[in-house]
Amino acid sequence: MTRIAxxxxxxxxxxxxxxxxxxxxxxxxxxxxxxxVARILREWLETNAYLPVP
Known part of the structure; x- marks a missing residue:
């Protein structure tokens, strides 16, 4: 098996x-x-200061 496979x-x-x-x-x-998935992304973005916290 190759690396790519x-x-x-x-x-x-x-x-x-x-x-x-x-x-x-x-x-x-x-x-x-x-x-x-939307909730996980929103919380990650808010936690890492990419989105303002409502």
Whole structure:
């Protein structure tokens, strides 16, 4: 297996794990996955001073 093929496999696996994790967390919080992603991004941007805090 070449490095490029391994990198693609690893990226694919990590994407699948991230999708499963987001789906699980969203279902536990009873919110849509898209809203969860938006919330995570908003909080990260506010914490790192990229967005004003409302």
């Amino acid at each position: 391994f990198a693609r496999e690893l990226e694919s696996a990590s994407d699948a794990i991230a999708d499963i994790a987001l789906t699980t967390i969203a279902s536990e919080l009873a919110i849509p996955k898209g809203d969860l």
